[in-house]
Amino acid sequence: MRDYLKEHTNPPVFIGAAGVVLAFLIWGVAAPANVGSVASTVNEFVTTNFEWLYIFSASGFVLFVFYLMLSRVGSVRLGPNDSKPEYGNLSWFAMLFTAGMGIGLVFYAVSEPVTHFLTPPTGEGGTPEAAQNAMTYTFYHWGLHPWAIYIVLGSALGYFSFRRGLPLRPASALYPLIGDRIYRWPGALIDVLAVFGTLFGLATSLGIGGQQVGAGLNTLFGVPNNAFVQVIIIMAITSVAVVSVMLGIDKGIRNLSLANLWLALALMLFVFFFGPTRDLINVLATNVGSYVQALPQLGFETFPNGGKQAQDWQSTWTLFYWGWWISWSPFVGMFLARISYGRTLRSFVAGALFAPVGASMVWLTIFGDSGLGILLSNPDNKLADAAPENSIFVLLEQLPVAGFVATLASIVAVVVVVLFFATSSDSGSLVVDILTNGGDPNPKWQQRLFWAILEGVVAAVLLVVGAVSGEDALSALQTASIVAGLPFCIVLILMAIGLTKALRSETFEKLKVEEPPPYAGMREAAQRKAGPNAAVDGSDVEQHIEAEERRDNTPTDV
Numbered sequence: 001m002r003d004y005l006k007e008h009t010n011p012p013v014f015i016g017a018a019g020v021v022l023a024f025l026i027w028g029v030a031a032p033a034n035v036g037s038v039a040s041t042v043n044e045f046v047t048t049n050f051e052w053l054y055i056f057s058a059s060g061f062v063l064f065v066f067y068l069m070l071s072r073v074g075s076v077r078l079g080p081n082d083s084k085p086e087y088g089n090l091s092w093f094a095m096l097f098t099a100g101m102g103i104g105l106v107f108y109a110v111s112e113p114v115t116h117f118l119t120p121p122t123g124e125g126g127t128p129e130a131a132q133n134a135m136t137y138t139f140y141h142w143g144l145h146p147w148a149i150y151i152v153l154g155s156a157l158g159y160f161s162f163r164r165g166l167p168l169r170p171a172s173a174l175y176p177l178i179g180d181r182i183y184r185w186p187g188a189l190i191d192v193l194a195v196f197g198t199l200f201g202l203a204t205s206l207g208i209g210g211q212q213v214g215a216g217l218n219t220l221f222g223v224p225n226n227a228f229v230q231v232i233i234i235m236a237i238t239s240v241a242v243v244s245v246m247l248g249i250d251k252g253i254r255n256l257s258l259a260n261l262w263l264a265l266a267l268m269l270f271v272f273f274f275g276p277t278r279d280l281i282n283v284l285a286t287n288v289g290s291y292v293q294a295l296p297q298l299g300f301e302t303f304p305n306g307g308k309q310a311q312d313w314q315s316t317w318t319l320f321y322w323g324w325w326i327s328w329s330p331f332v333g334m335f336l337a338r339i340s341y342g343r344t345l346r347s348f349v350a351g352a353l354f355a356p357v358g359a360s361m362v363w364l365t366i367f368g369d370s371g372l373g374i375l376l377s378n379p380d381n382k383l384a385d386a387a388p389e390n391s392i393f394v395l396l397e398q399l400p401v402a403g404f405v406a407t408l409a410s411i412v413a414v415v416v417v418v419l420f421f422a423t424s425s426d427s428g429s430l431v432v433d434i435l436t437n438g439g440d441p442n443p444k445w446q447q448r449l450f451w452a453i454l455e456g457v458v459a460a461v462l463l464v465v466g467a468v469s470g471e472d473a474l475s476a477l478q479t480a481s482i483v484a485g486l487p488f489c490i491v492l493i494l495m496a497i498g499l500t501k502a503l504r505s506e507t508f509e510k511l512k513v514e515e516p517p518p519y520a521g522m523r524e525a526a527q528r529k530a531g532p533n534a535a536v537d538g539s540d541v542e543q544h545i546e547a548e549e550r551r552d553n554t555p556t557d558v
Contacts, residue, residue, distance in 0.1 A: 009447070010169075012188040014436040017195035021454060028461035032468035036476060039465070043479040046323075046486055047315040051302060054322040057489055059299035062148040064496050065349050068155060073503040074346030078158035083342035089351070094261040095339055095427075096332075097356045103209040103420045104324075105142070105363055106264075106413065110395050111388035112138050112317075113368035117375065118384060121303060121313035126379060131372045132290060135283075138368055139291040140298045141317065142360050146325040147353050152492055153333025154352065155345055156499040162341050164502070168434055170194045170330055173495040176502045193487050194330035195435050199458055200484035201327030202428040206459035207476075208389070209421040210234040215389040216414035219397075220407065225389070227467040231460040237418055238456030241425030242449060260419035267412050268366055274399045275370040284365045291361075320478045323485030329492060334431045371395050425455055 028035050068074060077083055085092070116134035118125045123133070156173035166172035171187030178186055210233045214225035223229060272280060303310035340348050371391065374381050386394045396409045429452035437447065466476030 009437045010188070010191070012185070013191040013195065016188065016192045017199075017432075017436055018450075018454075020192070020196060021199055021458065025457060025461055028465050032461075032465040035465045036468065039476065039479045039483065042483050046482055047319050050486060051314070051319060053486075053489060054319050054326075055300060055302055057493055058145045058149065058322045058325075061152050061492070061496070062144050062299065064500075065148045065151045065155075065353060068151075068345050068503075069349040069353070073506075074349070075344055076159070076503060076506060077163065077342065077344050078155075078337070078340055078348060079162040079342045083162070085340070085342040087339055091258065092339060093351070093355055094258045096336055096352055097261065097359060103205045103212070103417060103424060105360060106392060106417050106420060107208045107212050107388065108138075108142075109364055109367035110371045110383075110391035111386070112141070113364070114371050114375065114383060114386075114391060115388075116317075117372055119309075119313075121310040126375075128376065131369075131376060132286070134372065135287045135365070135368055136290045136294050136298070137317070138364055139287060139361060140295065141321045142364060143291060143357050144295070144353065145299075145322070147356055149322075149325045149329050149492065150332040150336060151349055151352050152496050152499075153329045154336035154340065155348060156495045157334055158337035158340055158343075158348065159345070159499060159502065161337065168334065168337065170334070170435070170491065170495070174491075174498050176498040177494060190491055191435050193491060195432055197327040197329075197484045197488045198331040198428060198432055198435070199455060200462075200480045201324055202331060202424060202455050203459040203462050204324055204327070204478070204481045205424050206234055206238075206421060206456060207463050209237070209417055209424075210459065210463065211389040212392075212417050213237070213414055213421070215387070216393060216410060216417065219390070219393040220410055220414070227463050230463055234456050234460050234463070237421045238425060238452065240418070241422040241429065241456075242452045260416065260423055263412060263419065264363075264416050267409065267416055268363055270409055270412075271370055271396070271399065272366050274401050275366065276373050279373065280366055280369055283369050284362065287365050287369075288361060316478070320482055323482035324478075326485035326489050326492065327481050329488065330435065331428045331431045334434060335427050338431075338434070367392065367395065374398060425452060428455060 024035075087095070113131075113134045116137045117130050120130050120133055120137075123130060153170065153173070157168060157170065160166045160172040160175060161168040164172075164175075166175060166182075169187075169191050171182040171190045174187070174190065175182055181187060182190075207230075210230040211225070213233045214223070214230045217223040217229075217233075218225040301314075303314055336348075336352055340352075343351070371383055374383055374395070381398075383391065383394050383398070392413055393410050396413065397406050399406060399409075401409075429448050432451040432455075433444075433447045436451075437444075462476050462480055
């Protein structure tokens with residue numbers, strides 16, 4: 001066992017991360033009410049004392065990625081100068097979009113605008129003005145900010161791994177700041193934080209996915225949508241994700257992402273053509289304009305004089321989202337880096353920023369404004385009282401189509417959520433395994449299986465904690481995201497500083513960049529195998545490379 005850990009994992013990260021997560025699971029199973037109480041206390045502390053950090057850093061990341069795209073550093077390639085992208089634009093977009101947004105867009109597309117419309121942070125709810133503001137707030141939460149957060153980490157890892165030959169791990173992005181200490185305990189700590197944030201960010205997504213699939217099954221077949229059923233759903237869909245992640249990126253994740261993208265597009269077009277089509281076309285332009293106009297103020301808004309309602313709204317929505325996106329950033333950012341080899345920084349930033357943001361705006365307008373239109377014409381419509389996980393199914397039921405067509409649309413919606421669930425889980429399992437094995441982009445299947453199962457278990461425990469502690473399950477999931485995202489927010493800021501420093505040296509000092517060796521990062525692996533205090537020379541590295549070459553010549557499942 002010891003030899004296996006040395007050969008195929010980064011032991012401090014693998015053992016440290018697995019130990020922390022397993023300890024949390026034992027605590028959650030043994031004393032769920034206590035976990036809920038402690039989590040609520042920590043969440044209140046974070047939202048009260050670090051609101052400013054989330055708000056300023058998230059908007060700062062938006063400004064930073066525009067700098068990457070528009071300045072001269074945008075011509076730097078994520079790889080050697082002659083490298084080419086591995087994936088075509090459609091496959092690349094499908095994978096990044098389904099990994100980066102996924103379940104959340106289906107869950108919140110109707111429920112979030114409706115909630116902001118009925119209970120806005122300021123002003124009167126239920127008015128046409130409140131409806132427009134509701135879409136602006138929704139665009140703010142799903143627009144440039146989340147993708148900027150992902151891009152900070154993705155661009156840093158793509159640059160330092162593919163262009164500088166460092167391992168594909170978050171600690172590598174801090175090399176300009178801490179040097180070789182990325183191979184010692186500071187680097188291990190950063191990677192453990194990344195694993196912890198990724199697992200709990202994913203657990204939030206898987207938890208709300210379980211809630212929404214349960215709501216769909218309740219709508220279609222009358223199955224009760226309670227915590228027990230949701231746990232069963234999470235376990236069942238995790239098994240689908242396990243199959244996908246075992247097949248690898250090309251055979252599993254890529255194909256599942258493409259299928260998911262086409263089904264989601266079909267569902268969106270269904271609502272578009274059977275909903276208020278002409279009004280949706282007109283309001284899309286208004287929504288985009290209002291978002292662009294309000295963004296400078298919203299991006300730095302903390303509601304200092306807004307009263308308790310505004311403060312609670314920001315904690316429940318904006319801080320939750322920023323914590324969620326930051327928790328997700330190791331997962332999505334590393335996955336983006338993994339599939340973006342050979343792209344320039346400019347094309348990487350532009351593609352990962354504007355394409356998914358544009359698609360999200362269209363999606364949110366079609367679903368969100370369809371729901372708002374119903375409530376503006378009939379404030380007593382049952383959509384006003386629908387639970388978040390039920391909102392999209394309530395909307396589909398009220399479209400002017402035959403009953404069996406609405407049922408078919410609801411079935412498609414459930415399938416889309418299941419596939420978003422699976423693509424998030426399989427991509428996340430791959431990334432977590434890369435994090436814990438020292439940066440090997442093609443990890444062992446046994447480890448991928450371990451992390452895929454563990455993600456589902458964490459999500460299930462969080463749902464149970466919410467139910468037992470007296471909170472709704474969604475609150476428990478939101479708390480996990482906000483708390484897990486805080487330490488990694490600081491890491492992301494340091495990554496942006498490190499990437500800027502490295503790019504300035506390359507751009508302004510004309511530093512010559514050679515193609516990384518075929519087994520970049522092997523010195524670190526040889527050091528781990530030899531032991532922390534052993535001297536590692538060139539022959540040790542060569543022996544490790546020869547072992548990896550022999551392994552590469554052996555047929556694998558990837």
